[in-house]
Amino acid sequence: MSSENIDKGTHYHRCDFQVHTPRDAQWKGARSKSLEERKVYAAAFVAKCRGVGLHAVAITDHHDLIFAPLIRTAAAAEVGPDGKALPAQDRLVVFPGVELTLGVPCQALLILDADLPDDRLPLVIEALAAKQHDPDAHSLPNVTRLDHISSLRDLYTILDQRDWLRGRYIVLPNVTDNGHGTLMRSGMQSKYKEMPCVGGYLDGSVDAIGAGNARKFAGEDAAWGSKPLAIFQTSDSRNATLETLGARSTWVKWVAPTAEALRQACLGHQSRISQTQPQLPSVYISRLVVSNSKFLGPLDICFNPQYNALIGGRGTGKSTILDYLRWSLCDQAADASDDELANPSVRRRNLITATLASVGGQVEVYFTINQIPHVVRRHAVTNEILLKVGAEDFVKTREADVRALLPVHAYSQKQLSSVALRVDELSRFVTAPIKPKLDNIDQRIGESADRLRENYATLQRVRGLDINIARSVLAEQSLAEQAANLRSSLGGLSDDDRSILDSKPAADRIRDYVANWQRDLEHVAQSATAFMGEIDRAIRDLAVLEGGPASVSVLAGQLRSENERIVSELRAAVGNDIAAFTQARGAGSTQQLALDSVSRAIEAFDINYEEVKGRSSAHEVRLAELTEIEGRRKSSGELLQRQQRERRGLGDPQKTHISLRAHLVALHNERSKFLAAECEHLTKLSDGLLRATMNRGRGLQGIEAKFRSLIQGSGVRGARVDALFSQLQEESDPIGTWESVLEELEHLLLLGDESEHTSEMTPNLSRLGLPLADQKRVRGRITPDGWLDLALIPISDEPLFEYQTKEREFISFNSASAGQQATALLRILLAQMGMPLIVDQPEEDLDSQVIQDVVERIWRAKQGRQLIFASHNANLVVNGDAELVIACDYRKAGDQSGGRVKLEGAIDMPTVRDEITHVMEGGEKAFRLRKEKYGF
Numbered sequence: 001m002s003s004e005n006i007d008k009g010t011h012y013h014r015c016d017f018q019v020h021t022p023r024d025a026q027w028k029g030a031r032s033k034s035l036e037e038r039k040v041y042a043a044a045f046v047a048k049c050r051g052v053g054l055h056a057v058a059i060t061d062h063h064d065l066i067f068a069p070l071i072r073t074a075a076a077a078e079v080g081p082d083g084k085a086l087p088a089q090d091r092l093v094v095f096p097g098v099e100l101t102l103g104v105p106c107q108a109l110l111i112l113d114a115d116l117p118d119d120r121l122p123l124v125i126e127a128l129a130a131k132q133h134d135p136d137a138h139s140l141p142n143v144t145r146l147d148h149i150s151s152l153r154d155l156y157t158i159l160d161q162r163d164w165l166r167g168r169y170i171v172l173p174n175v176t177d178n179g180h181g182t183l184m185r186s187g188m189q190s191k192y193k194e195m196p197c198v199g200g201y202l203d204g205s206v207d208a209i210g211a212g213n214a215r216k217f218a219g220e221d222a223a224w225g226s227k228p229l230a231i232f233q234t235s236d237s238r239n240a241t242l243e244t245l246g247a248r249s250t251w252v253k254w255v256a257p258t259a260e261a262l263r264q265a266c267l268g269h270q271s272r273i274s275q276t277q278p279q280l281p282s283v284y285i286s287r288l289v290v291s292n293s294k295f296l297g298p299l300d301i302c303f304n305p306q307y308n309a310l311i312g313g314r315g316t317g318k319s320t321i322l323d324y325l326r327w328s329l330c331d332q333a334a335d336a337s338d339d340e341l342a343n344p345s346v347r348r349r350n351l352i353t354a355t356l357a358s359v360g361g362q363v364e365v366y367f368t369i370n371q372i373p374h375v376v377r378r379h380a381v382t383n384e385i386l387l388k389v390g391a392e393d394f395v396k397t398r399e400a401d402v403r404a405l406l407p408v409h410a411y412s413q414k415q416l417s418s419v420a421l422r423v424d425e426l427s428r429f430v431t432a433p434i435k436p437k438l439d440n441i442d443q444r445i446g447e448s449a450d451r452l453r454e455n456y457a458t459l460q461r462v463r464g465l466d467i468n469i470a471r472s473v474l475a476e477q478s479l480a481e482q483a484a485n486l487r488s489s490l491g492g493l494s495d496d497d498r499s500i501l502d503s504k505p506a507a508d509r510i511r512d513y514v515a516n517w518q519r520d521l522e523h524v525a526q527s528a529t530a531f532m533g534e535i536d537r538a539i540r541d542l543a544v545l546e547g548g549p550a551s552v553s554v555l556a557g558q559l560r561s562e563n564e565r566i567v568s569e570l571r572a573a574v575g576n577d578i579a580a581f582t583q584a585r586g587a588g589s590t591q592q593l594a595l596d597s598v599s600r601a602i603e604a605f606d607i608n609y610e611e612v613k614g615r616s617s618a619h620e621v622r623l624a625e626l627t628e629i630e631g632r633r634k635s636s637g638e639l640l641q642r643q644q645r646e647r648r649g650l651g652d653p654q655k656t657h658i659s660l661r662a663h664l665v666a667l668h669n670e671r672s673k674f675l676a677a678e679c680e681h682l683t684k685l686s687d688g689l690l691r692a693t694m695n696r697g698r699g700l701q702g703i704e705a706k707f708r709s710l711i712q713g714s715g716v717r718g719a720r721v722d723a724l725f726s727q728l729q730e731e732s733d734p735i736g737t738w739e740s741v742l743e744e745l746e747h748l749l750l751l752g753d754e755s756e757h758t759s760e761m762t763p764n765l766s767r768l769g770l771p772l773a774d775q776k777r778v779r780g781r782i783t784p785d786g787w788l789d790l791a792l793i794p795i796s797d798e799p800l801f802e803y804q805t806k807e808r809e810f811i812s813f814n815s816a817s818a819g820q821q822a823t824a825l826l827r828i829l830l831a832q833m834g835m836p837l838i839v840d841q842p843e844e845d846l847d848s849q850v851i852q853d854v855v856e857r858i859w860r861a862k863q864g865r866q867l868i869f870a871s872h873n874a875n876l877v878v879n880g881d882a883e884l885v886i887a888c889d890y891r892k893a894g895d896q897s898g899g900r901v902k903l904e905g906a907i908d909m910p911t912v913r914d915e916i917t918h919v920m921e922g923g924e925k926a927f928r929l930r931k932e933k934y935g936f
Contacts, residue, residue: 007286007302008904009884010253010261012278013055013093016246017172018109018201018234020099021059021067025140029240033138038067042074045242049092050078052246056093056257058111062143063130065121068096072118093257096121100128102155103147104191107174107181109201110159114257116168127162152195170259170266172232175200175217177210184213192216193225198266201232205248206275230269251278253883254908261908268881271307271859281305283406284866285836286373287366288325295320295355296899297891304884305368306862309877310870311920312888317899318870319413319840320355321888323348325868326838328363328378330385330399331410356380367406367836376402407435409829410838416825416845417818426799426813429825430678430692433832437674445667449792452660456788459653463750465643472640479633480505486626497612500605504630507605512637514598519645521585528578535571539564661791665739672696672797679799685831689824691802691810697735699796700725706793710786714777716770723769735795740764742791748779749787819847823854830857833864843873855880874916874926878907887915 022031022041032041049057059068075092079085097111112124125132129148133140149155152173160166173183173195183192183200200217202208209231215221219228232252237245253272254261265272290299296317310318327348356363357380364377375388376397385402386394409432411419419425431438487501585591613623672694679692686692704725711721731737744762751757757776759766765775782790801813803820813821822845829837846854851873858880861867871877877885885906891898905912917923 007304007884008255008906009304009306009308009882010255010272010906010908011304011883012251012253012274012280013257014053014246014249014277015056015058015093015232015252016054016235016237016249017058017095017097017111017232018060018099018203018236019057019245020236020238021061021071022240023064023066023137023140024061024238025142027139027238027240031138031240038070039074042067042070043077045071045245046074046078046092048242048245054092054246054249056095056114056252058095058097058109060097060099060109060111062099062101062140063125063128063146064133064140065096065098065124066133066135068094068121069118072096072114095257096124098124098128100149100155101143101145101181102152103145103150104152104173104183105145105181106183106188106191108152108155108197109172109174110155111170111172111259111262113168113259120164123162124165127159127165129158151191152197156196168259170199170262171197172199172201173197174203175213175229175231176203177208177213179203184216189224193227197229198263199230199232199269201234202248203236204233206231206233230266230273231275232273233275250275255906256908258908264906264908268859268879270856271862271881279863281833281836281862281864281866282371283367283369283835285325285329285365285367285406285408285868287364288321288328289364289366290324290356290361291363292359292361293320293324293355294359295897296901299324299901301886301901301904303866303868305866306883307858307867307880308869308884308886309880309882310868310886310888311872311877311916312899312902313890313919314872315896315899316888316890317901318888320351320899321886322410322838322840322868322870323351324356324363325365326408326410327352328365328376329367329406329408330376330378330402331408331838332403352380369406374405376406404435404439406835407432408836408838409832411840411842413840414844416822416839416842419821419825423798426801429682429828430675430694430799433681433834434674434678435835438671441667441671441674445664445671445794448660448664448667452657452664453788453792455653455656455660456784458650459657460784462647462650462653465647465650469640469643469647472636472643476633476636476640479629479636483626483629483633486622486629489622493612493615497615500608500612503605504609507602507609508630508634508637510598511602512641514595514602516641516645518595525578525581525585528574528581532571532574532578535567535574538567539571661739664792665735668735668794675797675799682828685828686824687827688804689820689827690813691804693800693802695798695800697733697738697795698729698798700729700734701796702793703738703790703795706790710790711778711781714774714781716774716777720770720774724765727768737764737768738795741768742787745778745782745790746787748775749782749784751779818845819850822846823850826854827857830854830861836866836868837861838868840870841872842869843871843876851875852879872920874920874923875929877916877920878923878926879929882906885912885916887912887919889919 020027022029022038032038057071059065059071061067072094075094077085078091080090093114095111095114096116097109100108100110102108110124110128112121122132128146130146131144149158152171155171159169174181175184176182177184179202183195209217212221216224216227217229217231219226232250233248234250235244235246235248237247251274252262252265254265284305285303286305287303288299288301290296292298299321301321310321312318332345355361360381362377362379364375366373366375368374372390374390375394377386377388377394378384385397385399387397387402387405388394409428419429484505487504490501493501583589613626676694676696679694682692683690704721707725708718708721728734728737728741741764744765747761748757751761757772757779759772762772762775766772770778802810803813803816803824804810813824816824822842826839826842826846829839842854843851852875855875858867858876862883869876869882883906884904886904887902888899889902890896891900903911903915907913907916913927917927920926
């Protein structure tokens with residue numbers, strides 16, 4: 001196993017437990033004859049094991065143990081790629097073993113502790129009363145059956161007579177279908193039933209097991225004692241090329257490579273033995289480091305990726321450790337009680353203040369997400385949160401960011417049985433497993449809302465401009481008519497002078513349009529220059545991606561070259577067009593000459609016009625009035641042109657608003673579909689105990705609160721608002737109705753103060769019980785910004801959980817008993833994959849008769865999610881087969897003022913088994929139950 005796995009619990013090792021050596025009588029290929037040749041073979045064998053990915057082997061020659069010490073020595077001498085000796089935990093594990101041919105009759109593997117001393121190995125052959133073979137012989141003689149051992153129980157009796165050997169071996173009979181020397185033959189039922197063996201081996205693959213033997217191994221055949229058996233597939237390797245080594249291997253869990261570890265693996269084979277590479281959680285907490293704690297002192301615990309059980313007497317620190325984990329990971333405790341003293345959030349805050357802040361403590365939690373290490377560090381005094389991802393430095397972060405990264409699923413004592421009382425806790429069951437999906441869509445919803453808010457500001461500007469443009473058009477028309485009337489009233493003028501006066505409006509229009517043309521052409525030139533900048537940026541961004549498969553890199557390079565060609569051609573074409581455009585407008589150009597001619601003509605007309613006005617001195621008052629009106633008209637025309645230019649530049653924000661609003665609604669619909677699908681999934685995971693459905697658009701609390709705040713002071717009675725939202729709640733499509741209500745509220749905003757307001761304009765508001773008088777009051781209070789804030793508040797979906805009492809009969813979930821609720825919810829939690837599950841004393845929420853069912857679900861659950869439980873129930877720990885047991889104790893016996901971590905390990909270890917038996921109620925009974933499954 002990798003040295004990165006530093007917790008003291010069990011871990012999987014890939015094993016081949018039937019491997020022969022060049023001394024085997026049926027060996028194929030060259031034999032190693034001298035000691036040096038044997039050492040060379042041993043080194044090559046260890047290298048081959050490394051090459052095929054084996055972590056452990058049992059060297060099992062027939063009635064012989066000569067080669068095992070040589071291979072153990074070679075494994076101890078193995079070095080890594082850096083030339084340094086491998087750490088002990090990374091070395092190949094070599095179990096000394098013997099293939100026995102017994103008078104049962106059957107064959108069996110005798111596997112010894114991996115660290116059984118070399119000088120004891122000959123004594124094992126002696127204990128078996130087998131013939132000691134010449135250690136220098138090149139090959140072993142044909143096997144002589146040990147007829148004096150007529151049952152597997154006899155074999156155990158013989159071996160247990162040696163104190164140094166008792167408990168340091170395991171026997172695995174051959175249970176191959178129709179194999180040579182197999183126990184699974186007709187007439188062997190009694191031998192099978194009475195044997196003390198808990199496992200057996202196959203000469204080959206588990207795929208070859210027939211249906212009949214599969215039932216026997218599962219403990220489902222009464223004729224064979226209803227005795228379950230753990231199965232090890234082996235390669236039976238005996239070829240100098242080592243070509244079959246590891247071809248049939250078995251993954252086995254242990255803390256230390258002992259026979260007792262293999263026995264415990266057999267007793268818990270559902271979660272400790274696998275014939276295929278086992279599935280492990282990809283997200284898990286690996287370590288908890290507390291710098292100092294008033295209650296626990298400094299603390300450093302490494303967690304197993306699978307099932308971790310914290311045990312110990314009450315007040316020894318189990319719950320405190322879980323609270324430190326949850327606090328550092330910013331998990332929000334559900335406020336399941338109105339009693340502040342019983343409120344988990346308050347209790348945890350007080351715990352952190354009293355035990356960490358009082359000594360300036362900080363907590364670090366190490367966790368792994370898809371093989372990427374992360375660390376979150378939280379200071380109890382400052383509450384500062386730092387996050388480290390991979391090899392990067394620590395950076396400040398927020399609680400929400402930590403929760404988004406590692407959203408643990410955690411429950412305090414007796415919390416599972418109170419979940420049904422809170423909608424938000426039931427919602428968490430639905431949302432937590434799909435949180436990454438929901439986070440993604442919530443991010444898209446937020447971005448869409450931001451775009452809608454930005455566009456709404458543009459829409460408000462457009463609406464204001466449209467009103468102002470209409471006013472400016474009327475003003476300009478009025479002034480133009482006034483000027484025309486004044487000019488026509490001037491008398492005593494020649495026909496030529498009258499013609500000049502009458503031409504004034506047309507000349508002004510030409511002047512204005514020439515100025516506009518010039519501004520538009522300048523805008524075109526600026527846009528073209530900006531476009532060139534975008535092209536240049538595109539060229540710079542066309543970089544070849546480094547690394548990756550060679551074939552992909554070559555194709556990516558070709559794509560880059562083609563993109564560069566296209567963009568470069570575009571740049572050249574646009575550059576030529578800009579140059580031509582600039583030249584066409586430059587000094588001496590036809591366009592510039594034409595512009596100069598028009599400007600001179602307008603200047604000449606203006607001189608003539610002023611001269612005509614001067615010759616009309618008899619109309620001095622009217623001329624002054626005309627001059628003043630023409631000046632105002634000029635200013636009004638310029639304002640109108642500016643408004644129109646700005647309006648054209650803003651496009652059609654109303655169309656965009658409708659599109660964005662529809663997109664936002666579609667995103668909320670997509671979110672609702674995710675939730676509805678997850679409800680269906682939860683129903684399946686509960687195995688029929690629970691039916692979960694999602695009530696679409698029933699969470700109106702947010703919009704109701706905002707609506708009330710917006711109309712505060714309007715005079716609308718609260719009962720009217722109550723009725724409005726109560727009626728909305730009963731709608732078949734509350735979200736669709738609310739969208740229509742929002743449109744009507746916005747329509748009210750756009751009505752002028754003097755505009756008539758009828759119920760036909762607001763049919764939904766009127767139907768939902770808000771009369772016209774109240775609508776008018778609302779209209780006077782809601783602003784455009786307030787309306788937008790209201791429109792962007794989502795209507796949430798609310799889960800409905802029901803408990804199945806009998807087939808197709810359901811009751812409200814909160815009407816079920818606390819034990820029924822907790823059982824259904826724990827079934828779901830143990831069936832969900834992904835985030836770590838942290839539960840403090842789950843047994844307190846459960847009825848005792850369901851504990852065994854929970855145990856079996858734990859076996860499956862820990863393949864896909866990490867479990868961290870604090871428990872007083874020995875069955876959950878022992879038969880749930882915790883990979884890591886963390887035993888807490890008082891610092892001083894009987895003194896609950898301080899706790900400590902007494903030991904860490906797994907039930908392979910005698911110290912851990914003793915602790916479980918000593919401190920856990922039913923501990924000895926749990927171990928006895930574990931054994932009784934195998935017919936002892």
